[in-house]
Structures are given as structure tokens and as C-alpha cells.
Amino acid sequence: MPHSSTSANSISRRYLLAATGALALTAACGSNTGRAGGAGDRPALDQWYHQYGEAGTEQAVKRYAAAYRRAEITIEWRPGNYDQQTAAALLTKNAPDVFEGSPTLDQIQGGQVADLTDLLDGVREDFNPAVLTPKTYKGKVYGIPQAIDMQMLYYRKSLLDKAGVRPPQTLDELVDAARALTTKDVKGLFLGNDGGAGVLGATPLRAAGLELVTSDGAVGFDDPQAARTLGKLHRFHKDDSLLLGAPTDWSDPSAFLQGLTAMQWTGLWALPQIEKALGDDFGVLPFPRDGARGRPSVPVGAYGSAVSAHSGHIDAAKAYVKWLWVERTDYQEDFALSYGFHIPARISLAKKAAALAKGAAAEAVRFTTEHGYAQPLLWTARSQTAYQDALSRIITEGADPEAQIRAVVATANAELKRVRS
Amino acid sequence: MWLSFFDAHNTVTPIDFVGLDNYSEILGDPSFISSLVTFVVFSLFIVPATYGLSLALALMVARLRFAQAFFRSVFFLPTACSYVVAAMIWKLSIFNGVRFGLANTVLGWFGGSDTAWLSTTSPPWYWLVIVTVRLWLQAGFYMVILLAGLQRIPRTLYEAAAVDGARPGWQVFRYITFPQLRATSVAVVLLLVINAFQAFDEFYNLLSTARGYPPYARPPLVYLYYVALGQGQNLGLGSAGAVILALIIAVVAVVQARWFGLGRQED
Structure with missing residues (x-):
């Protein structure tokens, strides 16, 4: 999958050790995450994003999260080898409740990510099939495409x-x-x-x-x-x-x-x-x-919003994903076009976006529709x-x-x- | 180790016992074998090179009559630099492939054309980058150890040798200094070998890209990292590779210790 920002790709043996150690620890201590848990009446959810290079993206996703009333969302902004971090975290009980990513076949077959098919009821046709298909396995959807990169x-x-x-x-x-x-x-x-x-x-x-x-x-x-x-x-x-x-x-x-x-x-x-x-x-x-x-x-690709199957609040996490990535089309448009430059995953949004109507951007949209392919x-x-x-x-x-x-x-x-x- | 006998795709609590399948798979994997060859070649080169350079530095510094502490510190300082940072400096400012990289600028003065140091496989210039960064980082540390060894050699031996007519220089070094350094040298070489086997940081930071690692100069730890901890998440196979690697290191260490007589009473 294309990433919009591939920052310096550094890691050290010590970091690896720390990660493995953390893995071992989390396996031992269960779900003591230090999160408030059910302190208030709203469930607490962790949401991970990889580090976007474009200024303003982090503030934007925090703004969206703050606007959500039915759960307390904590955003984690993660630099480094993001896909490997999520893959490792999904093995533990400390996995983020909601994360952006491209669930792999192993993760889907391993039952690590939740089935999100019902979130798309009635709007499934509006998501660009080139990026929805790689999030779909045996007819079930495991990630809601956020924004298309090409x-x-x-x-x-x-x-x-x-x-x-x-x-x-x-x-x-x-x-x-x-x-x-x-x-x-x-x-x-x-x-x-x-x-x-x-x-x-x-x-x-x-x-x-x-x-x-x-x-x-x-x-x-x-x-x-x-x-x-x-x-x-x-x-x-x-x-x-x-x-x-x-x-x-x-x-x-x-x-x-x-x-x-x-x-x-x-x-x-x-x-x-x-x-x-x-x-x-x-x-x-x-x-x-x-x-x-x-x-x-x-090549086209999209990170999808996915839910960890080990989350303690699967239903709350799914409701949040539905709110952000299905219902709030205004946020989706803002996310795709105001900071970096992506094509909204919703066909209806991509069509009406003024920024994509002329010049090289219009060409890019045409290439995506006519020649785009995603990694199966x-x-x-x-x-x-x-x-x-x-x-x-x-x-x-x-x-x-x-x-x-x-x-x-x-x-x-x-x-x-x-x-x- | 326990994981290495299971089919552990994406799990640390596997249930599917596969016996030695993971071992036969990883030993039949040409990429793993080539990564083993890579690091054997790398160790064969880096161990004598670092030892030689450290010893040369130690001998030079030991002979200094003034400013010894200054030079000792100067050569030792790189040890304090992290592998990651050093690899970044080597990759981004000294050995980048464009005209304003330090190495290419120097090459340009002599009329050479720009070289993409890390991407050229024939000749394999990337080895120059990898080897120099490790030499720079390690030589100072082993110099200090060897220096300590040098200072423990009794002066009376040198005096006796002078009386016996040994010529200062090569003869004294060959028959007095080098044999007297034996214990220190064995320890240094052993540490160097283990360090070489553990190579990961500078390889990873010099050569990996967002999309993975090129198939050349890929030591076993880097390869296993991609197999087991990367997107592959085949923890069983990765564990099998790690066990094999640990066994190789143990065998080499034992053989080496026997050969050099590590810990044997001095006669």
C-alpha cells in the first residue's frame, strides 16, 4: 500500500528488544493498559494513525475524535514502521481498538480484526471498488477505506x-x-x-x-x-x-x-x-x-479503518468507525483534501471535489479510475x-x-x- | 524456541505442532542460506580489520609521550555514537549518491563521476559504506582495551629484550608485545565475532527502504526480522532461524575459545 509519508525508516536492536520485551510483558499482564476503562459512562477507545507527513493532519484527526460524543477517543500518532507495529500489537491484548491499516490475509484468517461488513449497509456501492476489494475477504469487509493514494x-x-x-x-x-x-x-x-x-x-x-x-x-x-x-x-x-x-x-x-x-x-x-x-x-x-x-x-491503495477483534469495546469501536468513516462525509472530504492530497474513497465525494476537477489532479483521478489496480x-x-x-x-x-x-x-x-x- | 516447533502465523500461542518442518523450511530457503553466507563473509572481513586497526591505534597511542589522553579520547569518542545515528550520517551526508555528497564531492575533485554508493552492486560499493561505519564506531573501543593490555606488559621484558639485542620495532613486537597481549587479543576477537554475528542496526538503517530490504548484504538478523516480525508474522519460522543462529554463534564461540585457550592458566 502506498503511504503518504514514509519518514526515516530507522530502528535499532535496542528498539526491537524493547518491542519484544513489551510483547512478553503485555502477554503476561493482560489488559492492564492504564486506560480509564469504564471510569465515566463513555467507553475509552484507542485509535492509531501512522505519521502523516503533511502538516495539520494530526490536529485534524484529533479534532474529529474530540467531536465524537459516545466514546472517549485517544489518538496515537505513530512514526516508524507502522504496519509492523500494528501487526505486532494485534498479537497482544494491548492492540488499539481502532487503527488505520490494511488488514492482511493472515490477520483476517487469524481472527485478529473484526468484521465491519454491516457498517457499510446501503453505501457499499459508493466506495471505490479498487480499494474496497483488497479489504474484503469472502464477501466480508475488514477495513473501511479512508482516502485513496495513487x-x-x-x-x-x-x-x-x-x-x-x-x-x-x-x-x-x-x-x-x-x-x-x-x-x-x-x-x-x-x-x-x-x-x-x-x-x-x-x-x-x-x-x-x-x-x-x-x-x-x-x-x-x-x-x-x-x-x-x-x-x-x-x-x-x-x-x-x-x-x-x-x-x-x-x-x-x-x-x-x-x-x-x-x-x-x-x-x-x-x-x-x-x-x-x-x-x-x-x-x-x-x-x-x-x-x-x-x-x-x-497502483492505488488506501488505508482502511479497522477494529481489533481483541478490543474490549468492539461495538463501541465499530460505532465510532461508522460515525467517522461512513456518516461524517464532511470529515472524510476534509481528511482527503485539506492537508495532503488524496482522492476520497467515496465515489460521490471524489466527483464533487473542486480540487480534483482540473489540471494534473483531474488526470490523476482519471488514471485511478481507468488504470488503477490494488495489491490483491x-x-x-x-x-x-x-x-x-x-x-x-x-x-x-x-x-x-x-x-x-x-x-x-x-x-x-x-x-x-x-x-x- | 518453543514457537519454532509450531505453525505460528500471527500468533504467540500456537496449537498446530509441526515438529521440525520449520527447521527444514528455513534451511532450504536460499535467502536464509545466502544471508548466512553474507555474515560469514562480513565477519571474516570485519573481525581482522577491526582488530588490526585497533591494535595499530593502540600501539601508536601507547608510544605517545604527550597528549596521550587527548588522542585516546579522540579515538574513543565514536564509541559513544549510536549505530543508528552513525548509519544515518554515512547514508545521508557522506555516501549519498548525488553530486553534493561528501564522498562524491571528493571524487569530483579528482575527476571521478558520481557513484551511488549504496545502490551499486558491481562493484559492491555498499560494503565500503557498511565496513567503514562499523570500523569508525568500534575501533576506538577495542583500542582502549588493547591499550590497557599493552600497559600491563612488564617493562622489564623490554629491558631484557634490549639487553639480549632485540631490535626495537618489528622484532620486539613479534616476540614480546604480541605474545604478551594474547589474553587481551583473544577476548577482543571473541567480542568482535559475537558483535559481527549480531549485526543489524547499521545494515538496516543503511539499506532498508519503506518497501523492504534489497536482496544483497542482508545479514540473518535482518532477514529474520522481515520473516518473523515484519508483515510476514511467521513467528514459528523466525524462531527456528533464531535458534539456528544462536547454535552457530555458540559453536563458533566454543571452538574459538578452545582454539585460543580462553581462560586457560598461563604457563
């Missing part, structure tokens, strides 16, 4: 004009453009400091007309086209046209704004910053298609690690794509078999 390719119009390059419509054109745009001080393309294995994920496969997992739950890229497309990604490296080792990673537009690169793959969240710095000297594109069955592709729920962390390792070897080391893909297909098959059993 990623796309930003390019500097003036630099492309100077190099005589037109905005690339195919992967081959993108490779050529990146090479043509590379000079001594400016690289052609920035896909993150790992060369793109992390951020691109399944996007090139999608652009080749393939899937990670097919709708009937089989591996969707066991196809010769996969090796052809992924193999082309090594050419960026060979041509020396990728920016690597920038002080900020792909999620931050600084490298693009500082003129270190002519094109950068980053998120919709960076759009306001880029617009402010470059005016109209930039354009946006989806990841370009490749091969005969190719189609443009953009059946694609587990293990499959993802295997795929990402393979992609990294193909891109940076020029490893044989066919052999690498064969290994990933084997791992993914085993994982799909495990989760479907």
Missing part, C-alpha cells in the same frame, strides 16, 4: 522539450527518454534509491497486461511476457540513467524539485508541493504499457518479498528474468496454496 510518473516539460523527447507512452519510450534526458548533473529518472524494486512492485507486470493473482486465485504472471517486460527495466541501470542514492526516497518530491532528475515516480500526495514549486512546468503520466496486451497502469489480498508478505528480491536482482544486477520469475512463481504458488487451504 502513484504516477511526474516529468519536467521544459527538460523534455530541451532534449527533444515526447512524454513516453510505452516502456521502450520511457527507457529511451530516461537515457536521452540524462546529463552530467541531472539523471533521467528516479524510481527510489533501490532502483525501483520497492516502489514499482507489480506495476510493470500490470502494464504488460498481467496480474499478480488472477480472479480465481492463481498466479497471474507465469507468462513469457513477464520476463520480457521486467528484463527491460535493467536497461535503466545499464544506461546509467537512474538517479540512485538521493538524500530522500521516491515518496518525497525533493529530488525532482531540486533538479536531480528529469522524471520521478512518486505519489499523488506530492502534487501540491510540485505544483507550488514548478507552476505548470510538469506533467503526469501512468506507468506506460508494454507488449501486445499492454495497458497503462497506476491473496498476495502475502512472503510472496511479496520473493517478488521484490527477484525484481531487485533483475533491475540492479541484470539477473536472468526467466529464472528469477520461475522462482517467484514457485513461492507464490506455495503461498496461495497455504492461504486458500
Whole structure:
């Protein structure tokens, strides 16, 4: 899932130890959380958010929480590896009652997150299916999508004009453009400091007309086209046209704004910053298609609001989630558009939002509707690690794509078999 | 350890006993094996390098007639710096891949082109970054230990050697200083090996991104962290890996202690 703010990703052995220690302690002491519990007549609920980079978001979610009358909400704003923190916390009784996140298949099958299907009664159709589907397992919903993030390719119009390059419509054109745009001080393309294995994920496969997992739950890229497309990604490296080792990673537009690169793959969240710095000297594109069955592709994702199944106040937590993320459309719109820049998960809200009606933002909404895809729920962390390792070897080391893909297909098959059993 | 015999996906109270399946799975996992190879290579390099550098520093500082305390402190200071902070400085200001990074600026003076230190796999420049950060952090600490060892060598031995006609310099070092330092050296090397096996902080902070960790230079603790504590949450498999790692460290430590005769009475 795309995160709107990936802050410095630091952790130490001591921190790990502390976390494990806390885990052991919480397992031993039960639910002594120091919370007021039922001191008043309102239940006390803990709600977790990951640390959003945009100023004002924290104050906004605290304002929403303070406006809720039927429970006492404590907001926790958590920097660092958020998904790993929630995964670890869900194993204990100290898990937050309400948290934003993307419940994984293991968490759903492990009974760690509560079924929220009934909260969407009557409005389910209004949630963008691209982001609701990955929160749904066997027809039941385990997370209410909050706001949609998507990623796309930003390019500097003036630099492309100077190099005589037109905005690339195919992967081959993108490779050529990146090479043509590379000079001594400016690289052609920035896909993150790992060369793109992390951020691109399944996007090139999608652009080749393939899937990670097919709708009937089989591996969707066991196809010769996969090796052809992924193999082309090594050419960026060979041509020396990728920016690597920038002080900020792909999620931050600084490298693009500082003129270190002519094109950068980053998120919709960076759009306001880029617009402010470059005016109209930039354009946006989806990841370009490749091969005969190719189609443009953009990854979309949304954190959902989820409820821990171990919460002492499941019903109160569900009622709060329903109030905030289903009923209060004014807050949802404010959350999506006033601080960072996201597309509201509700189709009706996205349609009427003025900020999304023109320019690059309107393009982004169109890409999301026409070319958006989300990582399937059946694609587990293990499959993802295997795929990402393979992609990294193909891109940076020029490893044989066919052999690498064969290994990933084997791992993914085993994982799909495990989760479907 | 108990978890390692169970299918513990997303739980610390598993019920599904799987015997040695986790062990056979992790030992058959090429990524785990390659992570073991990574850290063996890393230890083989970092242990002698740190030992050599610390000993050289200790010998130099020990010979100083003035300002010894000053230099001792200067070399020792990096020990007080956290691995995380040092890794950040190395990654963001010294070895970043763009033209204003310190290393690239220096390279630029000599006409070199910008190098993406942490992202280049051939040649594997990332090792330069990892090794230098660890050397900088550790050498001072072991220098102090070796310095203490040096100061315990009786002066009479040197006087006797001088009377016997030993040339100062290499001969004295080879036949007096180095053998006399044996006990200290064994302790230092043992600590270094254990430290190398526990490598996590600087690897993680130098190379991980929001989306994971590249498949190169991935020591076992980092790999297990992603398997067990990351989104994978396969605690059984992670525990099996941790047990294997602990066994390897124990075996190496015992073998090493026997070999060097740690704790044996001096004869």
C-alpha cells in the first residue's frame, strides 16, 4: 500500500528488544493498559494513525475524535514502521481498538480484526471498488477505506522539450527518454534509491497486461511476457540513467524539485508541493504499457479503518468507525483534501471535489479510475518479498528474468496454496 | 524456541505442532542460506580489520609521550555514537549518491563521476559504506582495551629484550608485545565475532527502504526480522532461524575459545 509519508525508516536492536520485551510483558499482564476503562459512562477507545507527513493532519484527526460524543477517543500518532507495529500489537491484548491499516490475509484468517461488513449497509456501492476489494475477504469487509493514494510518473516539460523527447507512452519510450534526458548533473529518472524494486512492485507486470493473482486465485504472471517486460527495466541501470542514492526516497518530491532528475515516480500526495514549486512546468503520466496486451497502469491503495477483534469495546469501536468513516462525509472530504492530497474513497465525494476537477489532479483521478489496480489480498508478505528480491536482482544486477520469475512463481504458488487451504 | 516447533502465523500461542518442518523450511530457503553466507563473509572481513586497526591505534597511542589522553579520547569518542545515528550520517551526508555528497564531492575533485554508493552492486560499493561505519564506531573501543593490555606488559621484558639485542620495532613486537597481549587479543576477537554475528542496526538503517530490504548484504538478523516480525508474522519460522543462529554463534564461540585457550592458566 502506498503511504503518504514514509519518514526515516530507522530502528535499532535496542528498539526491537524493547518491542519484544513489551510483547512478553503485555502477554503476561493482560489488559492492564492504564486506560480509564469504564471510569465515566463513555467507553475509552484507542485509535492509531501512522505519521502523516503533511502538516495539520494530526490536529485534524484529533479534532474529529474530540467531536465524537459516545466514546472517549485517544489518538496515537505513530512514526516508524507502522504496519509492523500494528501487526505486532494485534498479537497482544494491548492492540488499539481502532487503527488505520490494511488488514492482511493472515490477520483476517487469524481472527485478529473484526468484521465491519454491516457498517457499510446501503453505501457499499459508493466506495471505490479498487480499494474496497483488497479489504474484503469472502464477501466480508475488514477495513473501511479512508482516502485513496495513487502513484504516477511526474516529468519536467521544459527538460523534455530541451532534449527533444515526447512524454513516453510505452516502456521502450520511457527507457529511451530516461537515457536521452540524462546529463552530467541531472539523471533521467528516479524510481527510489533501490532502483525501483520497492516502489514499482507489480506495476510493470500490470502494464504488460498481467496480474499478480488472477480472479480465481492463481498466479497471474507465469507468462513469457513477464520476463520480457521486467528484463527491460535493467536497461535503466545499464544506461546509467537512474538517479540512485538521493538524500530522500521516491515518496518525497525533493529530488525532482531540486533538479536531480528529469522524471520521478512518486505519489499523488506530492502534487501540491510540485505544483507550488514548478507552476505548470510538469506533467503526469501512468506507468506506460508494454507488449501486445499492454495497458497503462497506476497502483492505488488506501488505508482502511479497522477494529481489533481483541478490543474490549468492539461495538463501541465499530460505532465510532461508522460515525467517522461512513456518516461524517464532511470529515472524510476534509481528511482527503485539506492537508495532503488524496482522492476520497467515496465515489460521490471524489466527483464533487473542486480540487480534483482540473489540471494534473483531474488526470490523476482519471488514471485511478481507468488504470488503477490494488495489491490483491491473496498476495502475502512472503510472496511479496520473493517478488521484490527477484525484481531487485533483475533491475540492479541484470539477473536472468526467466529464472528469477520461475522462482517467484514457485513461492507464490506455495503461498496461495497455504492461504486458500 | 518453543514457537519454532509450531505453525505460528500471527500468533504467540500456537496449537498446530509441526515438529521440525520449520527447521527444514528455513534451511532450504536460499535467502536464509545466502544471508548466512553474507555474515560469514562480513565477519571474516570485519573481525581482522577491526582488530588490526585497533591494535595499530593502540600501539601508536601507547608510544605517545604527550597528549596521550587527548588522542585516546579522540579515538574513543565514536564509541559513544549510536549505530543508528552513525548509519544515518554515512547514508545521508557522506555516501549519498548525488553530486553534493561528501564522498562524491571528493571524487569530483579528482575527476571521478558520481557513484551511488549504496545502490551499486558491481562493484559492491555498499560494503565500503557498511565496513567503514562499523570500523569508525568500534575501533576506538577495542583500542582502549588493547591499550590497557599493552600497559600491563612488564617493562622489564623490554629491558631484557634490549639487553639480549632485540631490535626495537618489528622484532620486539613479534616476540614480546604480541605474545604478551594474547589474553587481551583473544577476548577482543571473541567480542568482535559475537558483535559481527549480531549485526543489524547499521545494515538496516543503511539499506532498508519503506518497501523492504534489497536482496544483497542482508545479514540473518535482518532477514529474520522481515520473516518473523515484519508483515510476514511467521513467528514459528523466525524462531527456528533464531535458534539456528544462536547454535552457530555458540559453536563458533566454543571452538574459538578452545582454539585460543580462553581462560586457560598461563604457563
